[in-house]
Amino acid sequence: MNNKEFIAEVARRCNYTNASTQKMTLSVFDALLSVVEEDTSFLVPQFGTFESKKRAERILVNPNTGKKMMVPPKLVLNFKPVASFKESVLKGGIADE
Amino acid sequence: MSKLEHISNILVEKYSLGQADAEQFVKEMFAVIRETLLKEKQVKVKGLGTFKLTEVNGRASVDVNTGERIHIDGHTKISFTPENSVRDRINAPFAQFESFDLEDDVDFDKIDNKYSAEKTDDSQEVANDDAVTNETVVNETATVRNAQTDELLSVEENPVTDEAEATAVVKPGNIVSEDSDSVSEEVEVSSNEIAEKATIEEHTSQEESISQVADIPAELTVDQEDQHQETADITENEANIAVPVDVPADQLLQEDAVPVEEDTVQADNTPVDYVVEEIPAADAADQQNMEEAQAPIIEELVDNQYPDVEVPIAPAPTNEVVPETSSQVGTSETLQEELRRTNTLVRVLLIVVILLVICIIAFGAYVYINHGKSTEPIEETPAVVEQVDTITTTDSDETIADSDEIVSEDPAEDVEEKLNPHDLRVVGIDKEIILERHMSLKDIARDNGGDHMRDFIKDANDGRKYFERGDTVIIPKVEKKH
Numbered sequence: 001m002n003n004k005e006f007i008a009e010v011a012r013r014c015n016y017t018n019a020s021t022q023k024m025t026l027s028v029f030d031a032l033l034s035v036v037e038e039d040t041s042f043l044v045p046q047f048g049t050f051e052s053k054k055r056a057e058r059i060l061v062n063p064n065t066g067k068k069m070m071v072p073p074k075l076v077l078n079f080k081p082v083a084s085f086k087e088s089v090l091k092g093g094i095a096d097e
Numbered sequence: 098m099s100k101l102e103h104i105s106n107i108l109v110e111k112y113s114l115g116q117a118d119a120e121q122f123v124k125e126m127f128a129v130i131r132e133t134l135l136k137e138k139q140v141k142v143k144g145l146g147t148f149k150l151t152e153v154n155g156r157a158s159v160d161v162n163t164g165e166r167i168h169i170d171g172h173t174k175i176s177f178t179p180e181n182s183v184r185d186r187i188n189a190p191f192a193q194f195e196s197f198d199l200e201d202d203v204d205f206d207k208i209d210n211k212y213s214a215e216k217t218d219d220s221q222e223v224a225n226d227d228a229v230t231n232e233t234v235v236n237e238t239a240t241v242r243n244a245q246t247d248e249l250l251s252v253e254e255n256p257v258t259d260e261a262e263a264t265a266v267v268k269p270g271n272i273v274s275e276d277s278d279s280v281s282e283e284v285e286v287s288s289n290e291i292a293e294k295a296t297i298e299e300h301t302s303q304e305e306s307i308s309q310v311a312d313i314p315a316e317l318t319v320d321q322e323d324q325h326q327e328t329a330d331i332t333e334n335e336a337n338i339a340v341p342v343d344v345p346a347d348q349l350l351q352e353d354a355v356p357v358e359e360d361t362v363q364a365d366n367t368p369v370d371y372v373v374e375e376i377p378a379a380d381a382a383d384q385q386n387m388e389e390a391q392a393p394i395i396e397e398l399v400d401n402q403y404p405d406v407e408v409p410i411a412p413a414p415t416n417e418v419v420p421e422t423s424s425q426v427g428t429s430e431t432l433q434e435e436l437r438r439t440n441t442l443v444r445v446l447l448i449v450v451i452l453l454v455i456c457i458i459a460f461g462a463y464v465y466i467n468h469g470k471s472t473e474p475i476e477e478t479p480a481v482v483e484q485v486d487t488i489t490t491t492d493s494d495e496t497i498a499d500s501d502e503i504v505s506e507d508p509a510e511d512v513e514e515k516l517n518p519h520d521l522r523v524v525g526i527d528k529e530i531i532l533e534r535h536m537s538l539k540d541i542a543r544d545n546g547g548d549h550m551r552d553f554i555k556d557a558n559d560g561r562k563y564f565e566r567g568d569t570v571i572i573p574k575v576e577k578k579h
Contacts, residue, residue: 001139003141005133006130006140010122010129013129014118022143024108024112025142025144027108028107028122028123028126029142029144029183030144031107033183033187036187045101046124046127048175052187059199067199068198068199069196070198072191072194072195072196073191074188075187076179076184077179077183078177079175085131086175089175090172
């Protein structure tokens with residue numbers, strides 16, 4: 001499912017126009033990310049946790065040239081689904097096959 | 098839940114939705130993602146990223162607890178990949194870091210060894226300190242006495258120094274609020290110490306009863322209350338003490354504590370010994386932490402603060418203690434001494450703990466205050482070390498010199514310096530800042546990512562090199578060329 005279909009589905013369920021739904025979803029995610037930026041984590045009930053995690057700096061070695069690269073530390077957005085979501089995926093995945 | 102409400106509140110404000118509708122909308126959004134993910138295996142959402150179901154094949158593994166071979170079944174995993182814009186936004190605090198090539202001949206073993214060697218050095222020093230302490234305690238006391246000249250010679254003046262110091266500590270307490278508690282404790286403890294010392298010295302000839310020992314805490318509470326008030330008074334008077342004053346206060350207190358212990362050690366040998374050993378160790382640790390701020394103010398304290406404080410306070414503790422203790426004449430000196438010894442032990446330990454806490458807090462405050470001016474402490478340190486040398490010419494000098502080395506190493510700076518402006522390009526405006534003081538281009542660049550930013554900032558601000566207070570400076574956003 002791409003973004004268009006996603007917006008259309010949400011708009012259908014909530015009875016808004018596609019355009020306004022798109023705007024609203026963007027501002028929802030914007031707000032979500034700013035919470036993550038501040039508090040490092042955001043829990044969406046029945047869905048999962050968005051969390052920013054620090055990846056430590058590391059040294060890469062190119063196997064071909066033997067050159068070493070220092071890769072700086074970075075923050076990444078991590079998503080951890082809640083247990084019920086995981087489980088339903090497990091079942092759904094099996095049922096699908 | 099409250100966070101979700103926070104988001105729906107934003108929707109309510111922006112789009113004039115009803116509260117219930119907004120919440121419903123947010124819930125539906127995530128419900129749609131969840132449900133369609135089960136059906137279609139992939140959901141792309143603009144503004145967030147892609148959710149995907151990925152199959153994980155079964156594999157053989159070993160149970161960590163039992164060591165048995167087990168088989169992990171294949172399953173479906175939910176994976177989430179943030180959009181590029183989201184990824185960059187989250188990483189914004191670290192955005193100025195770039196990966197760079199390392200020279201082939203960089204030998205990390207050296208660095209590793211150096212760090213581990215430093216660690217062992219430190220521990221050895223502490224051990225040395227411990228070992229030497231018994232011999233050096235006398236020397237140290239002598240030195241301390243010299244350093245503080247007349248003040249330490251008479252017992253009555255001791256409380257004054259202590260309180261002067263303690264008051265000095267109270268000042269920064271206003272800034273770092275946690276300080277104030279520990280400070281008042283410190284005042285109590287130090288005054289306890291001195292009061293007892295006074296008692297000991299003035300009444301050694303008299304036989305003292307156990308009840309006297311029991312009374313000591315009571316006396317002390319009286320003292321404490323008085324001294325609290327006095328301290329408060331002094332705080333008002335001495336409004337001009339510099340911020341880092343609490344550090345020397347700690348140091349002087351420690352120095353005071355040493356002679357007091359020394360007295361006790363001479364009187365009774367075994368149990369107090371290890372306490373004496375602990376003090377230098379704590380000294381070493383403290384000085385490592387605190388050396389940066391202390392030296393100039395020690396002199397200030399001795400020279401300037403002391404005379405002011407002397408007059409109002411000197412009589413208080415001793416006068417109160419003397420009449421009460423002299424009235425008590427008893428029998429069993431040994432019991433009393435034992436109790437006194439344990440009291441001293443507890444107090445000395447208390448002092449050590451409190452000093453450590455204060456030192457850590459003060460160091461934190463110092464770091465916080467100087468945050469962003471990473472060059473300053475390094476420049477100051479040598480001078481500080483010298484001044485400390487003159488005041489406390491003891492075996493702890495080695496420690497100070499050593500910790501000096503540690504301070505001067507700052508790996509983070511190296512990483513920043515190696516960013517090459519030629520590899521970067523401007524991709525937009527990161528932010529605009531309004532200066533609170535006059536700043537050169539270099540300073541601005543340093544505060545906003547590093548030296549490599551200098552030219553970018555200059556270009557973004559029509560080639561200006563100097564900025565006055567209140568000027569708005571555009572900080573461009575740069576990115577590595579691909």
